[in-house]
Amino acid sequence: MxxxxxxxxxxxxxxxxxxxxxxxxxxxxxxxxxxxxxxxxxxxxxxxxxxxxxxxxxxxxxxxxxxxxxxxxxxxxxxxxxxxxxxxxxxxxxxxxxxxxxxxxxxxxxxxxxxxxxxxxxxxRASLLPSEVQRFRALGADAAAALTEALSGAHPDETETALAGRLASAVYARGAEPVVVLVAGAARSGVQHPVPTAHRLGRRAMAVVTAKRHGLHASATRWVRFGGAEPEAAARIREVEAEAWAATRPGRTLADVLSDIAAAYAQHGFGPDAWLRHHQGGPTGYAGRDPKAAPTSRERVDVDQAFAWNPWAPGAKAEDTALVGAEGIQALTIDPAWPTVAVRGMARPAELDLG
Known part of the structure; x- marks a missing residue:
């Protein structure tokens, strides 16, 4: 022994x-x-x-x-x-x-x-202890900073795998493990889970990371473009995400929250079945999704529980990890260096234009 x-x-x-x-x-x-x-x-x-x-x-x-x-x-x-x-x-x-x-x-x-x-x-394990919340805040900040570091150096001729490698390196350099790294260039922006390939980024790209440290998982998605305008669908998917956060209230079941998210897709012009094309996320913490929300999920939202919703449509996705606190939703994966837009009073990441 x-x-x-x-x-x-x-x-x-x-x-x-x-x-x-x-x-x-x-x-x-x-x-x-x-x-x-x-x-x-x-x-x-x-x-x-x-x-x-x-x-x-x-x-x-x-x-x-x-x-x-x-x-x-x-x-x-x-x-x-x-x-x-x-x-x-x-x-x-x-x-x-x-x-x-x-x-x-x-x-x-x-x-x-x-x-x-x-x-x-x-x-x-749903309701996090104060020490866990403190660790999650630090991890979220580091995951967001890793995305900023990796994407700030992106260019259209770079491959998805090259960007993924730089992102993974940035996560490791911050003492975390990159348990999920996804990259989609312009040609693959309609792929739900774009495992990196040798495709070039082109004029617009998405990067996704889940960083793990102290057992906790922080997930976030960011977009970068090289000139041009942000597609109109990006703003609408942020509205769907806002509906998701508004629905995530202590005491509600995951099934109830998911029902509101499904309705939000139709409300914001994506069609009534758009939510079926990709999982929507759910609670996070000691698993990437703990669990993924499903129409049969009876688990209830708890105070001091972390969530990562990830509404998706072809060419558009929003995702951050946030804490359901006693005073509302607090985003954890935010980097002050990344550009934001206000969505219903909450600062949400915009696309980084490297023009």
Whole structure:
């Protein structure tokens, strides 16, 4: 067994972990369960103060954790990962070391699999603690600054992959991981998820990033053009986004919010079925979308919960990560250096014209 305190922020990590462990034990009490085996990256990173849970970005977790109704937490970690985890990711955790080929998700007698209480766990991590909000604000600012840095140097003859590489580098330079990087030049502006290609940017381009740090995900989209005017659809998609934020009120279900978003597409001239052409986003935090909002989503909007809506139409998309605070919506992925337009009193990113 290994147990080692991390030299950084150990006290805050343990205090937050106590709050989160209490939320889990409340779930176990309510379900009449003795313990649960956490195996997903989002649950583990949430519980362990933003620990990096995998080796490949977005890969399977290299440890699991059992949380008992008595509040005891024990980690099961692979032998080739345990020392690093104890030193760098899991301050104060009790770690049971297993062979690198041992199953991390094996459920012991008296334990329930995470899937049994997955809905309750998602609700438990929805409302962010003050330390998490602080980290999210810093991450959002860095993600927005990375987009500004990468796009400010763009030019029409540059390839999508070149821009994507510069964006990923800017995110890494800020101590975060680029878990999603998308780029669309003018020829591919109608692609919902434009995985970068060797196409040239042309006269107009879009870049999308999701940056991850301390387990949190901040997503944002920006557009750049090289002369000419912003297309009329861009302003209308920002109006759809405004309707999305207006609909995101504590206590409402995601299904109710999504219904308002769907209606907003028709209201702003995109047609009644336009919302079906791309997912619209949803809550974010320890997963990129936690979950994606769907017509059947019964999860409710919580105070101090982060959201990233991403209304889309061919050649137009708006996306930022924002916090649903007690006093309204607070955008997190904003860079003061990027041009903005006012949409219903909220500063929203405009297209950057590099003419």
């Amino acid at each position: 290994l147990s080692r305190m991390s030299p950084h922020s150990a006290g805050n990590a343990l205090a937050d972990r106590a709050v989160k462990t209490s939320r889990i034990t409340d779930i176990l009490e309510g379900r009449g369960l003795d313990a649960v085996r956490l195996t997903s990256g989002e649950a583990l990173s949430w519980l362990f103060d933003g620990a990096r849970t995998s080796v490949p970005v977005g890969g399977a977790a290299v440890f699991s954790a059992s949380v008992g109704r008595d509040g005891q937490v024990r980690v099961r970690a692979l032998r080739n990962e345990a020392e690093r985890l104890a030193a760098e990711e899991l301050p104060g955790a009790d770690i049971d070391v297993v062979d690198w080929f041992a199953p991390l998700d094996a459920v012991e007698p008296g334990e329930a699999a995470e899937s049994v209480i997955s809905a309750e766990l998602r609700a438990a």
